[in-house]
Amino acid sequence: MAAPLDSLPEALRFHSPAALVDIGANLTHESFAADMEAVLDRARAANVTTFIVTGTDLDHARQAVALADAHPGLYATAGVHPHDASQWSSSLATEMAALYQHDKVVAVGECGLDFNRNYATPTEQERAFEAQLTLAAEHGLPLFLHERDASKRMREILASWRDSLSDAVIHCFTADKTALYAYLDLDLHIGLTGWICDERRGHHLRELVSSIALDRLMIETDCPYLLPRNLPAKLKGRRHEPALLPWINAEIARWYGIDADELGRATTATAQRFFRLPAAS
Structure with a gap:
C-alpha cells in the first residue's frame, strides 16, 4: 500500500481549462483509504470534477456506491470483472440488480472478457458476461466494458446483443485498429487512459485517436493503475490519481490534433450524455 501524499510535486499540479470527467477511477482501492479527501481535493484543484468509481465485484461495487453517497461528483458502476467471473451465481445477479436501483449507479460493469490472464475460464467469463448483458438490457443502463486479448469474441457477443442494449464503452482501450473500427461499427464508445503515454506498448494509439469521433471518446485514469510514464516529474509511491487526468x-489532444480545452469539453459532454449525469455547474 502506497504511503498517502500530502501534495503533488509542483510539476504535477496540472489544471485543465475544461472541467473533466474521469470515467474510470478505482477509488475503492486500499491505497486511497488513508487520504481520500486529499485525493479528491487535488483532483478538483486540477478541474477534475466528476468521477465514475469502478465496481469490479459485489464488495467493491457496494464500496463504490458508499463513496458516491458520501462525496459530491462521485458516481458508481456495479459489475463483476472477468477475472472474478467464476463467482457468478443467481444470488449474485439478484444482489447486483438491487444495486442498479440506486440513483448513483450509472453503469453495469466492469464486465467483459479477458483472455490474457484467464483467471476464470473463457466459458465462465462468457457466462458471467452474458448474464450482465441481460441485466443491462433489463435495467436500461449503459455498459462499462473490459476487454483484453478477446476482441473477436467480444465483438461477436456484443453484435448479437446490440439491439437490446443502450450505450456501451470499451474502457481502457489498448487494442489495434481492427478492433477499434469494429467497436465503432457497433456504435460503442471508447475510453482512453495514460496507456497512450507508454513508449513501450501504447504508442500505436497515437495514430488511432483521431479515428474516434469526439462524441464517442471519453478519458480516464484507471487509477491507481496506469500511471503515465512520461510525466514531467517522479511521483512518490507511483500511485496514479485523478488529479493527473489533465x-x-x-496528451490525447496532442495526437488528436486539437487543443486540450476542446478535447476536455467534448469528452466531458460525451461522458455526461453516456452516464446521464447532470451538467457541470
Whole structure:
C-alpha cells in the first residue's frame, strides 16, 4: 500500500481549462483509504470534477456506491470483472440488480472478457458476461466494458446483443485498429487512459485517436493503475490519481490534433450524455 501524499510535486499540479470527467477511477482501492479527501481535493484543484468509481465485484461495487453517497461528483458502476467471473451465481445477479436501483449507479460493469490472464475460464467469463448483458438490457443502463486479448469474441457477443442494449464503452482501450473500427461499427464508445503515454506498448494509439469521433471518446485514469510514464516529474509511491487526468487529456489532444480545452469539453459532454449525469455547474 502506497504511503498517502500530502501534495503533488509542483510539476504535477496540472489544471485543465475544461472541467473533466474521469470515467474510470478505482477509488475503492486500499491505497486511497488513508487520504481520500486529499485525493479528491487535488483532483478538483486540477478541474477534475466528476468521477465514475469502478465496481469490479459485489464488495467493491457496494464500496463504490458508499463513496458516491458520501462525496459530491462521485458516481458508481456495479459489475463483476472477468477475472472474478467464476463467482457468478443467481444470488449474485439478484444482489447486483438491487444495486442498479440506486440513483448513483450509472453503469453495469466492469464486465467483459479477458483472455490474457484467464483467471476464470473463457466459458465462465462468457457466462458471467452474458448474464450482465441481460441485466443491462433489463435495467436500461449503459455498459462499462473490459476487454483484453478477446476482441473477436467480444465483438461477436456484443453484435448479437446490440439491439437490446443502450450505450456501451470499451474502457481502457489498448487494442489495434481492427478492433477499434469494429467497436465503432457497433456504435460503442471508447475510453482512453495514460496507456497512450507508454513508449513501450501504447504508442500505436497515437495514430488511432483521431479515428474516434469526439462524441464517442471519453478519458480516464484507471487509477491507481496506469500511471503515465512520461510525466514531467517522479511521483512518490507511483500511485496514479485523478488529479493527473489533465496530463492524459493534453496528451490525447496532442495526437488528436486539437487543443486540450476542446478535447476536455467534448469528452466531458460525451461522458455526461453516456452516464446521464447532470451538467457541470
